[in-house]
Amino acid sequence: MKTRRDFIKISAAGAGVAALGLSTLHWNGVKAQENTQHPVSDEEMTPYPTYCEVCFWQCAGWTYVDKKGSIKKIIGNKEDPHCNGRLCPRGTGGIGMYYDEDRLKTPLIREYKENGEAYFRKASWDEALDYTAKKLQAVADEHGPECIALFNHGSAGKHFGTFLNALGSPNIAAPSFAQCRGPRETAWIATFGEAVGSPEPTDIRDTDCLVLIGSHLGENMHNGQVQEMAQVIDRGATIITVDPRLSTVAAKSKYWLPIKPATDLALLLAWIHVAIYEDIYNKEYVEKYTFGFDELKEHVKNMTPEWAYGITTIKPDIIRKTVREMANAAPSVIIHPGRHVTWYGDDTQRIRAVAILNALFGSWGNRGGFYLKESFHLPKPHIPPYPKPTKTWRDAYPGQFKLASLALSSGICDATIPTEDRACSFKAWIVSGTNLPLTLPDIKNTKKAMDNLDFMVVIDTMPMEVTGYADVILPECTYLERYDLIRTLPHREPNIALRMPAVKPKYDSKPAYWIAKQLANKMGLGAYFPFDDITDLLDWQLKQVGSSLEEMQRIGVKKFDRENGGLYFQKGEDIEFNTPTGKIELFSNDIAAEGFDPMPVYTPHPEPEQGFYRLIYGRAPMHTFSRTANNHNLWDLKKENSVWINPKVAKLWNLKKDQLIWLKNQDGVVSSFPIKVRITERIRWDSVYMVHGFGHTDKKLSRAYGNGANDSELITKVMVDPIMGGTGMRGNFVTFLTEKPAKEVEA
């Protein structure tokens, strides 16, 4: 047992007993009026429909407003298949984004004092938009509109996407591709002819065996998946988790495979080997739907569990047992494709192996595997055709990344730094809803790119790090204060959801639609935003499909019947997959055509030197990346991240629980802030773990500033996936500093 008071204080009180007279008595702040807070009953509030913007699962819910017009709470919409009436902690705590007193309050324009010091000056919307329009026009005139890029993540990006296309640039990138699920989509397209997409059509609800490779559901709080995973636990079905760390779900799994990081591909190949050579794969499915089985069989011939054991540290009998579990459950088995999969640079190939394993068990298109998703299509307003761009971001990477199905944010960032052989580099950025310095690996590189810009405008809700580099900051109102486009994400049943404001925007903030339209007007592109107000657009769209804005304001979510048949393939159904062979390609012709291995090959990755540990990172259930670190409701739950260290390692370094240490990576970069030590058996001894999104450096974030460390700044080694350009970020190694280094590495 520990005590929070030390001896000195107590003995002082003892010795001071005589002195402890009336002089130390003080009046204990008597409260003048009865001030007790009673909860407000739902009957006394008005709910307004919305869908959540705290992450990209976009759960639909209701914002409850009391009689005084204050937002009290946000509750899930029971009709919504994304959340089934239950938001995740971040969605419930989304209220904190609205109430955050650190929010961006007015448009700001960068100015310089006489001594050269930069500062932000408050500006009116008109002035800020005029200035932005003028600057963008200047770049477009001088370098061509293609030299303007949009970085976006979230709802606002759609409106600015329209704007940028109208301007004549196709360069629209989100970090959710090259820093997130890009390799997965490329691998899936190569194998099944279509992307996995969001939300993932994993039929977890009905599965008999769920295999998670890294995917830390339960910490990764993507709502529907977590809910369905809980059902799996309830039903007692098998969960197999492969993770160097005892993730929350690993602790709930029948099998936890504490794999040596960076070696998953060997495990996957061994699983494929056993499935084929023990003859326990789904023969009917493989014969009917796949291409390249014989090549695959030959390819994995020597990739035995014994071979994989030496690489992965997972025992051969466990490898066999687990794959037999999958085979027993097949086709009701899900080898989860993961979501954030940009790990080691060979990620497309790793996810290819995942896709192949799913194909061998026939889970794609089968109950308990992957369902056939369907989304609802809303008509688009008629707008003039977009001008035809003469070049795209791809021109910066001739012959490379052809299989990237979306633009690479990191690619555009890199191509902003001029090189001799590049025809044009990017000159202006529009950044909406993505905090690039924390989102892209290698902060120094990102800063260098921003240094090279002629102009940068940031549309955000918070004074996040990225705003500090802007020439103009435009404050968007939060999702609780605005309309946005109708959500049309796919699911088992096609459905739509409305987001409408529950209250007026706080401060002088505006919705993105309005901002984009004003900007378009000022640049003579008003025709691309044919409706004056977004409500007119929504009502027009909804009426086309037999609903109306009024109806959606009442119900929030509307479901429709499926049009493309059942949730799964019919028995014996003929399917044409969108691949070169029309089959599920175990052997990928597309990948072969680009000159890469048509079937995944394991290659070893560098390992930490003596005294260094692999830096792995992930999510905390109550935070989304860096965006929620300052949210008061969620900050209450978790104020900072800690670095997870195995007790053996802690002992070696003589580290104590909650001790503050600095992390230094293989390139000598030291974390700007110290981080608390968590000594835990939940992690291997060759790795350390931290949650991404902390260590904010912007002092305007009054709660988040300086709390914890930022993994992004320690990720200076980026292993780019040669197939699609994803940024592998887990090849970095750190060591511990118990004292702040005298010479701080320039941040």
Added chain:
Amino acid sequence: MRYAMAIDTKKCVGCSDCVVACQTENNVPHGYCRDWIVENVVGSYPNVEIELRSERCNHCDNSPCVRCCPTGASHIVEGGIVKVTHSECIGCGACIQSCPYDARYSHPDGYVDKCTFCDHRLALGQDPACVEVCPTSCLYFGDLEDPNSEVAKALKNRNWKVLAPEAGTKPQLYFLT
């Protein structure tokens, strides 16, 4: 009638949604909470186990907090719910000392506050806010005396434990193990 809650420690992921939901539902000030999550890790790598518990007032059958209250502010209402009448509470802290679960706190406005099992929601036929929000549906609530209630069914089918039974308070939160 005897309200009780069962918490499935095998399903709980420790996301703390129940904590935020309680905070917004019940106007719990920032920095305070009526429920909280405990993670208990035992074993050594790679044989490690975690128990995750969503905890709150146990609405004890034998509630020392009610007994020790000098003003009667702490009292028991229908269904065994232990409540505090804010305007009768003098803030003496006796009930806080008496609770083996540290389930009560001193509200910044002076009175003592704690979980009410959301009786204002029960009055509308709704479940408590934490129960209704939990993404893993691992909280079961209801009348223990009604064999068809969620909580009674959960207790019938599973092993369970209560916390600190040796404190003798007859707690009414049941942790399914």
Added chain:
Amino acid sequence: MKEELFVSGRNIPYIDPYLNIWHWEIPVYLFLGGLAAGIMFFAGYFTIMRKEKEMQATVKYAPFLVPVALVLGLIALFLDLKHQLYFWRLYTTIRLESPMSWGAWTLMLITPLSMVWVASYTREVFSRWDWKFKILYQLEELIIKNRKSLAWAMMFLAVILGVYTGILLSAFNARPLWNTSILGPLFLVSGLSTGLATIIWMSKSKYERKVLSRLDLMLIGVELFLIIHLFMGFLAASEVQIEAAQLFLGGEFTVVFWVFVIILGLIFPAIMEILELRGFHIPIWIPSLLILIGGFVFRYVMVEAGQITRYLY
């Protein structure tokens, strides 16, 4: 390795990381209550034993401190309340199961009683005092006549008050350190001892000091005996109570407890009192002051340490 943490980041003022809702006010209140009970008890006792003449400090002078101590104690209690405007709620109900409640009521009764007692001696002590009204003189007469009955009432209430100061803590089963029936008698004895120490300090009569010192020695003996039993009880009990005892047996409170409470607060004064009884000249205020300090530190430490001990986490 075992690891336990709040994943929801719980960090409530006064509650986390360790309970700390009671600060100096409650030990002051307990200390003054015990001291007042001690003085009243012996004032009553020696009155009943018809020793008013020999024991003037006990019966006549020291009681003047009692109302002062009780009022200060009440002020301390009031300062401890966090919802002070509702203080009066204490007196709208009697809750027999709540020591706080009957403590408050006991004080409500005993404070006026002590004032009445003091009033009956006021003119003896302050010879020029004038009650001004006739009725007051009549009242005084009435009281003086019934002093014996008053003495009984005072002794009775003093015991309740003394026990109460002990039971207030031991009623909280939730705190393993307080969860022992020895705490009640222990605080009672300690309170009596601080009362005696105060009287001894005030007394000018050798005889009176001798009588009281002997009594005090006895009380100190009992106190030490109870403390030994307290720890033996803990060490033989559940894990949480063993841990609680460890706070004093090697843990954070060890030095302050053994030095200030046991050695300086009990053993040292006891030795000095013995020496005094054997005829050595000892400045009498030294053992008295040490006993008083020891008595307060004892309560302070018990309140602080008790809050830290818990069943969970």
